[in-house]
Structure formats: C-alpha cells, structure tokens
Amino acid sequence: MENKRTKNDMYYPSDEIVSKATVKEYEKRYQESIKDREGFWAKEAETLDWYKRWDKVLDDSNKPFYKWFTGGKTNIIHNAIDRHLKTATRNKLALIWEGEPGDVRTFSYHALDREVSKFTNVLKAMGVKKGEIVTLYMPQIPELIIAMLACAKIGAVHSVVYGGFSVEALAERIEDANSRVLITADGGFRRGKPTRLKEIANEAMKRSPTIEVCITVRRTGKEDCFMETDRDFWWHELMGMPIASPYCETEVMDAEDTLFILYTSGTTGKPKGVVHTHGGYAVYTASTFRYVFDIKPEDRWWCAADPGWITGHSYIVYGPLICGATIMSYEGAPNHPYPNRWWSMIEKYGINILYTSPTAIRGLMRFGSSWVEKHNLDSLRLLGSVGEPINPEAWRWYYEVVGKNRCPIMDTWWQTETGGFMITPLPITPLKPGSATKPFFGNEMAVVDDKGNELPPGEEGTLVIKNPWPGMARNILNDPDRYIEKYWKAYEKQGWYLAGDSARMDEDGYFWIIGRMDDVLKVSGYRLGSAEIESALVSHPAVTEAAAIGLPDELRGNAIHAFVILKDKFSPGKELEKELKEHVVSEIGPIAKPQEIIFTDTLPKTRSGKIMRRVLKAQALGQDPGDITTLED
Ligand code: WT7
Numbered sequence: 223m224e225n226k227r228t229k230n231d232m233y234y235p236s237d238e239i240v241s242k243a244t245v246k247e248y249e250k251r252y253q254e255s256i257k258d259r260e261g262f263w264a265k266e267a268e269t270l271d272w273y274k275r276w277d278k279v280l281d282d283s284n285k286p287f288y289k290w291f292t293g294g295k296t297n298i299i300h301n302a303i304d305r306h307l308k309t310a311t312r313n314k315l316a317l318i319w320e321g322e323p324g325d326v327r328t329f330s331y332h333a334l335d336r337e338v339s340k341f342t343n344v345l346k347a348m349g350v351k352k353g354e355i356v357t358l359y360m361p362q363i364p365e366l367i368i369a370m371l372a373c374a375k376i377g378a379v380h381s382v383v384y385g386g387f388s389v390e391a392l393a394e395r396i397e398d399a400n401s402r403v404l405i406t407a408d409g410g411f412r413r414g415k416p417t418r419l420k421e422i423a424n425e426a427m428k429r430s431p432t433i434e435v436c437i438t439v440r441r442t443g444k445e446d447c448f449m450e451t452d453r454d455f456w457w458h459e460l461m462g463m464p465i466a467s468p469y470c471e472t473e474v475m476d477a478e479d480t481l482f483i484l485y486t487s488g489t490t491g492k493p494k495g496v497v498h499t500h501g502g503y504a505v506y507t508a509s510t511f512r513y514v515f516d517i518k519p520e521d522r523w524w525c526a527a528d529p530g531w532i533t534g535h536s537y538i539v540y541g542p543l544i545c546g547a548t549i550m551s552y553e554g555a556p557n558h559p560y561p562n563r564w565w566s567m568i569e570k571y572g573i574n575i576l577y578t579s580p581t582a583i584r585g586l587m588r589f590g591s592s593w594v595e596k597h598n599l600d601s602l603r604l605l606g607s608v609g610e611p612i613n614p615e616a617w618r619w620y621y622e623v624v625g626k627n628r629c630p631i632m633d634t635w636w637q638t639e640t641g642g643f644m645i646t647p648l649p650i651t652p653l654k655p656g657s658a659t660k661p662f663f664g665n666e667m668a669v670v671d672d673k674g675n676e677l678p679p680g681e682e683g684t685l686v687i688k689n690p691w692p693g694m695a696r697n698i699l700n701d702p703d704r705y706i707e708k709y710w711k712a713y714e715k716q717g718w719y720l721a722g723d724s725a726r727m728d729e730d731g732y733f734w735i736i737g738r739m740d741d742v743l744k745v746s747g748y749r750l751g752s753a754e755i756e757s758a759l760v761s762h763p764a765v766t767e768a769a770a771i772g773l774p775d776e777l778r779g780n781a782i783h784a785f786v787i788l789k790d791k792f793s794p795g796k797e798l799e800k801e802l803k804e805h806v807v808s809e810i811g812p813i814a815k816p817q818e819i820i821f822t823d824t825l826p827k828t829r830s831g832k833i834m835r836r837v838l839k840a841q842a843l844g845q846d847p848g849d850i851t852t853l854e855d
Contacts, residue, residue, distance in 0.1 A: 233621070233653040235630050239603070243649045244516050248660070255663035256689075262664050263290070263692055266509045267501075270544065271305045272296045273474050276501070280690060285717060286710040287697065288690040290502035294477035298504045299375040302543035303338065304472055306331045311546040318522070318571055319364050322411035322554025327364055331546070334368070339470040340461055341372035347465040348435045350403055352377035352473060355483065357401040357433075358530075359383045359392055359423055361410020362553045365439045365457060366529050367539055369405050370482070374500075377473035380482045381495070384530035385410060389422050390758065390809040391493075393429035395485050398495055398699065400432055405457075407439035408447050413555045416442035424448055477501025483699050484532055486638040487751035488708060489741045495699030496638050498535075503641050504544060506693025510642040510662060511541035514632050515575050515604060516649050522571055522601075524550035526564070526578040532638040533608055536693075537577060541642070556582055561589035565597040565624075576624070577606030577632075579747040583616045583624075584777050591623045599624065604649060606632040609747030610779045611735050617655035633658045635735050637721065638749070639709065641693025645733050657732045664691055669727050674716050679729045682736060684712075687719040694719070741835055743772040745780050748813045752835055755816065758809040759784060762802055764792040769825050769833045770816065773842055781817040785825060785838060794821035828852045 235243075245251060255262040260279040267276070277293030306312055316334045319327045329337065350356060356373050358380055360366040366382070373380040381399045383392050396404065406423045409416040420438055424447075427433045438447060439457040449456075460466060481500045485493040511517060523542055527533035529551070542549050550571055556564050564586065568576065586593070605625050607617075612633055621631055635645040635658035644665055645658040653659065661667045666688040669677050677683040698705040712720040724736040738744060741752040752770045759768035767787040772780030786802065788794065799819045807815050826837040829852060840847035 231654060233630070233655070235650055235652070236628065239630060239649050242516065242518075242603075245513055245648050246650060248648055248651060252661070252663055256666055259664050259689060263505065267291060267294075267505045267692075270296070270301045270504060270508065273300065276477060282690065286706060286719075287702075288694065289478050289696075290499075290690075290692045291477035291505070294501050295474050296477055296501055296504065297375065297377070297472045297475045298481055298500050298540060298544070299338070299371060299472050301504055301508070302540060303331065303335050303371065303375075306546050307335055309546075314546065315548045316543060317364060317367065317549050317551060319551045320553065320567060321363070322414070322552075322558055329364065334371070336468040337364075337368045338371045338375060339468050340466040341368055342376050342470040343465055343467050344437070344460045345372055345376060345378065345403070346470075347460075348403060348437075350376065350378050353379065353480070354403075355379045355381050355399040355401050356403045356405065357381045357383060357396050357399060359385060359387075359404065359406045359419060359426075360439065360530070361385045361407055361417065361419065361441060362528055362530075362551060363407065363410060363439065363441055364551075365407070365441075367551070370529070370535075370539055374481055375470065375472050377475055377479065379480045382482070382484060382530045382535070384528060384811075385417070385419060386528075386813055387811040388808055389425040389429065390761075391754075391811060392422060393426040395493065395495075396426060396432060397430040398485075398493075399483065402432060402434050404433045404436045405439075406436065407441045407457075409442040409444065411442065411554050413558050416444040420447040475500045478696070480696075482535065484535060484638055486532075487742055487749045487754055488704075489751060489753060491751065491753040491757040493751070493754070494701070494704065494708075496695045497697045497699055498641055498693075499696055502692030502694070503536075504540065506642045506691060507536045507541035508544040510646070510693070511537060511547075512545055513648060513663070514634065514643055514646050515577070515606065517542070517545050517547050517575075519546070521574040521603075522548045522550060523575050524552075524568070524571075524573045524577065525606075526552065526556075526576065526582060527608075532641070533577075536642050556586055557589065560593070561586060562593040562596055565594050565599060568599050568602065569597040572601040574601055575604045575606065576602060577608065579609040580607055580612040580616055581609065581746040581778055583607070583612070583620050587616060587619045587623075588777070591619075594623050599626065602626075602629050604632060605629045606634060608634045608636070610744045611737065612656060614655040621655070635733070639695040640687075640691070641695065644687065644691075645735075654732055657728070657734050659732050661733075665689060667733065669725050669733075670713075670718075674713055674718070677727075679727055682724055682726050684739065685721045685723045685725040685733075685735070686713055686716075687721060688716070743770070743780050743782065745772065745782060745813060746778040750782075750810075750814055754810060755782060755784060755806060755814055758806045758814065759786060759802060761809060762805045764788055764798060765802070767825060769835055769838055771835050771839045771842070773839065775817070782814065783818045783820060783842065784816040785820045785822050787822060787825065826850075827854050829854045
C-alpha cells in the first residue's frame with residue numbers, strides 16, 4: 223500500500239490516529255506549559271493520588287539541587303498498585319510475561335499486589351529498613367519487577383544491576399551502594415542456554431563483603447548453586463513461609479525520598495549512582511507515558527527493554543503501572559528459536575504498542591521482512607524507539623514492514639538522568655525519520671556553543687536543557703560534587719543542564735541527535751564508559767595501558783576498538799587478543815566485549831597525561847583530528 227501521508231520526507235499521522243489521540247494540538251499546549259511550568263506540573267500531579275498534597279511544586283532555593291512537590295506525601299506504589307485495587311483495574315492484567323523457553327505467567331493487579339506484599343514481608347523479616355539500598359541482580363523474570371515494587375512499598379531503595387553485567391561491575395555497584403541485601407537468581411535463559419547469575423553473584427560477594435543476606439530465585443534449576451549457610455536463601459522457600467503474609471501497609475514517603483538508584487556510565491571508570499525520587503519521578507513517568515504512547519484502557523503495551531535499565535524502570539514498571547496499563551515482558555533473545563519470535567508474540571498477545579531500540583530493529587531487519595510477514599500485526603497502533611539515533615533506513619523498515627505504514631514511530635530522546643522522555647513526538651506529530659522531533663511539555667531545549675549562544679538551524683552543537691523537570695535526577699549517590707560538575711558546571715551562569723550529546727536543530731525546530739560528546743560509548747544502545755573498558759583491560763596482567771574508542775558499526779551503532787600497550791614480557795598475538803576480549807567480558811559483561819584489540823607502543827596523550835581518544839578515533843577513520851596543540855608528542 224502506497225503511503226499517501228508522506229510529503230518532503232515528512233510522515234503525517236492518519237485521521238484515525240489523530241481522532242484517537244489524547245493531545246490534538248501540540249504547539250499551543252507546549253507554549254502554555256513552558257509559560258506556566260509549575261502550573262502545568264501541578265495539574266499533572268493532580269492526576270495521581272497523594273496521602274498529603276504538596277506545599278510547593280518546585281523548590282529551587284538550592285540550585286542545582288531542585289526539589290519537586292515538597293511537603294507532599296506519597297509512595298509510588300500508592301499510585302502504581304494500591305489505587306487500582308479500588309477500581310475494576312484490580313481484575314485487569316498488570317503483567318503478561320513469557321519466558322524464553324515458552325513458559326507464560328500472568329498477574330492481575332490484585333495478584334501483583336499479593337506477590338509484592340508477600341515479598342515486602344520477606345524483606346522486613348530480613349531486617350530491611352526504609353532508606354536502605356537493596357541490590358537486585360536478576361534476569362528478565364517477574365520476580366525482578368516484584369522485588370523492585372516490594373522495595374519501593376516499604377521505602378527501601380532499589381539498585382538494579384543489569385543481569386548482563388559481570389563480577390567486577392556488580393561488586394563495584396554493591397560496594398558503592400553499601401548494600402546488605404542482594405536479590406538474584408540461579409540464572410535466566412538466553413538463546414536457549416541458562417546464564418549463571420548466582421555464580422557471578424557469589425564471586426562478586428567475595429570481592430565486596432557488605433552483603434549479609436542473598437535471596438536467590440530458582441529460575442533455570444539447571445545449575446548447582448553454591449549456597450552459603452546463614453547468608454543464602456531461596457526465594458520460593460521464603461515466600462512459602464508464614465512470614466510471607468500477603469498483607470502489608472504501604473510506607474508513607476516524602477515526595478523527595480529516594481525511590482531508587484541506578485548506576486550508569488560516565489567519563490571516569492567509576493559508574494554513577496543516579497538518584498530518583500518517589501514524587502516527581504512518578505508524575506514525570508506517568509505523564510510522559512500517557513501523552514506519548516497515548517495509552518488506552520484496552521491497550522497491551524510492550525516495552526522490549528530489560529527492566530534493569532532506566533527504560534525498563536520508567537516504561538516497563540512505573541509509568542505503565544501508574545497508568546493502570548497491561549504490560550508485556552519477555553525474557554530472552556529476539557531471534558530465539560527463530561527470528562519471528564517477537565512478531566509471533568505480538569500476534570499471540572495482540573500487542574498494540576511496541577517500544578524498542580534501533581539496535582534491536584536493525585538486528586531483526588537483517589533476517590529479512592518475510593519473518594515479519596508471516597504474522598498478523600494488525601493490533602499494532604504505535605511504535606517506539608529509544609537508546610541511540612535511529613538511522614533512516616531502520617526507521618523506514620520499522621515503519622513500513624512492522625507498522626505497515628499505519629503506526630507512527632515515537633523516537634524518544636532521554637537519559638538515565640532525565641527519568642523520562644525529554645524530546646519526543648506525540649502520536650499527532652508529523653515525523654521525520656531520524657529526528658526525535660520536539661521537546662516534551664514543560665521543557666525548553668537548545669543547541670548551543672561553548673559560551674551558550676544558540677546556534678542557527680543546521681549547525682551542530684551542544685544539547686542543553688534549560689529548565690528543571692520533575693523526573694530529573696536529584697543527585698549522584700555519595701557524590702554531589704560530581705553531580706554539579708558533570709551536569710551543571712558547563713553552563714553554570716545560565717543554570718542549564720548539560721546532556722552530554724551533540725545535536726542539530728532544523729528550520730522546523732526539530733532536534734536531530736548526533737551522539738555523545740564525552741567519553742561515553744553507546745554500543746547496541748548500552749551505555750559504557752571508555753574508562754571502564756580501559757580499567758578492565760589494565761586489570762589483566764599483560765596490559766600496562768589501554769584506550770577504548772567507539773567506531774561506527776552498522777548493527778550496533780558503535781563497536782569498541784581497544785588500543786593496548788603490553789608489559790615488556792608479553793608479546794602481541796591472536797591468543798592474547800582473544801584472552802583480553804574474554805577478560806573484559808568476565809570483568810564487565812558481554813556488552814563491553816571489544817570488537818578489535820589493537821596492540822600498539824604509544825598512545826596519543828596530552829601533556830598532562832590524558833589519553834586523547836578523539837585523536838585515535840580520527841586516525842582510525844582517516845579524518846582530521848582537529849585541534850592537537852595539547853598533544854604531547
Ligand atoms: C543516551 C542516554 C533513555 C533510555 C535509554 C538510554 C542516547 C537515548 C536516544 C534517541 C538518539 C538517544 C543519547 C543519550 N539516546 N535515546 N531517541 N535518539 N540518542 O539511556 O543509557 O542513560 O543513555 O542515549 O546519547 O545521552 P542512557
């Protein structure tokens with residue numbers, strides 16, 4: 223079918239989409255929302271339940287440590303679960319989950335509440351207190367979601383470490399959070415094979431001795447896990463005990479109390495524990511979700527991310543549950559056992575909205591359209607993309623082959639630190655493939671130069687956010703100086719937030735994200751610091767120095783290339799190359815595996831000894847390295 227709604231490469235929504243859309247007009251509402259930002263957010267907050275209404279919408283008396291809805295009393299669970307138990311939503315499916323082997327589990331809101339409450343009582347029996355940070359290291363199974371919600375319900379802070387991370391990454395995060403309790407699983411299924419999470423957790427607990435209690439879900443049942451007496455407990459055994467009563471009061475929290483921390487990569491080797499709160503985060507995730515994905519009571523929503531990333535926190539768990547939506551979640555690989563796995567699940571469950579990453583789209587596109595065409599995807603209404611810029615080719619395939627020219631693509635730009643969508647279309651927005659379009663309500667964004675001058679359309683510059691918003695990160699755990707330094711120092715005078723991305727704005731005011739400006743890499747949409755990969759390499763006995771860069775890769779966006787200087791006794795070779803790659807995998811995880819290891823004798827450095835990664839990158843790409851006056855040699 224020829225798509226008649228395309229003009230100058232602009233894709234217009236159909237009348238049907240427009241007639242269904244909650245927001246029919248963007249520009250006017252946007253102008254109103256930025257003219258009276260606090261008024262806009264107060265109205266949004268009113269759609270949620272509060273134990274006590276806030277005194278002040280925005281407290282900016284201690285910039286950049288903004289506070290939202292101060293004086294307000296709530297708990298995100300009060301909105302994500304409790305209030306639904308009083309309406310017909312109680313009987314609605316909250317979660318449809320499918321495991322990679324094909325096992326299916328479903329939870330109504332009522333059932334979810336029971337499971338969450340039972341687990342809160344287990345946590346309480348283990349002495350977990352309000353404010354304590356509990357680390358979760360789990361596969362994509364319902365227990366991960368249940369454990370997150372249970373922590374929130376009693377006011378404990380969850381720190382989810384993505385199940386694809388390995389020993390060092392986990393140990394470091396446990397230690398920084400000073401966690402006493404770890405929740406994990408024996409493993410999960412990925413490409414038909416069980417992963418071995420408990421084994422990694424055991425190693426990590428050896429390296430960071432703060433854990434006193436470790437609760438393990440039996441998911442695969444395949445591995446003999448070492449369980450230490452008095453420290454290790456099985457989830458199912460605890461949940462079967464009388465302590466696990468299905469009743470529990472939800473803890474009353476201040477709006478600004480911490481809901482979770484989530485580690486993300488920055489420019490140094492040490493990951494940042496980004497802090498989010500109960501009040502503002504709830505308002506922000508719910509509003510963005512409702513407006514952008516236009517969720518209807520009859521919808522089935524599938525965000526194909528892992529709950530262990532911010533995408534999963536905000537748009538598998540909290541935003542959708544607050545809106546009373548039905549969530550789909552899937553454990554395994556998109557192409558297992560065949561490349562039609564996703565499409566068959568969309569058909570089987572009648573999914574209406576699919577939200578995923580450009581990497582996943584490119585990966586599935588590789589297998590060809592016939593896998594998609596085997597299935598009836600008529601239930602789809604909207605599509606979404608997140609994590610990295612989507613190249614127009616992948617966009618068109620997604621739009622034409624998956625969405626059959628009917629489903630607008632919401633290309634949402636945001637970050638772990640923003641909590642929710644910042645630049646995003648609405649269903650009514652005319653789309654340009656590759657552009658995340660315009661700011662969400664309440665936000666003013668700009669592309670500026672070093673001094674903060676706004677750049678004319680078409681020119682590449684630094685992306686900044688000019689205002690506070692309720693979903694913003696409040697701090698970095700244990701490191702307020704770093705919070706100021708990384709996000710607020712560059713445009714201190716103007717009070718702007720530095721996103722770390724470069725971007726362009728076009729004549730129509732559409733934003734085009736180009737990529738990270740710092741030493742953060744986006745590989746398959748995953749965020750990694752060059753320094754993290756380098757420190758993993760240097761921890762190998764053969765390596766004295768290393769520099770990691772990202773080079774363009776058709777499938778993954780970027781691929782890691784690592785330059786390595788060896789110690790005297792060691793000589794380069796295929797064997798060592800393989801060993802170093804595996805070493806990075808065992809320290810950080812498979813997502814950080816370098817595609818290339820390049821042995822070298824020197825690295826370009828500044829006079830102060832900092833590695834100039836951009837020079838390496840320019841060299842590898844055969845480009846002009848730009849200003850190299852600070853280069854030592
Ligand atoms: C970085 C943040 C937000 C959830 C997943 C990633 C890149 C994110 C887009 C997009 C172009 C994007 C940016 C950003 N990014 N979404 N739609 N178009 N780039 O969260 O791991 O904190 O990474 O992801 O570079 O800074 P994250």
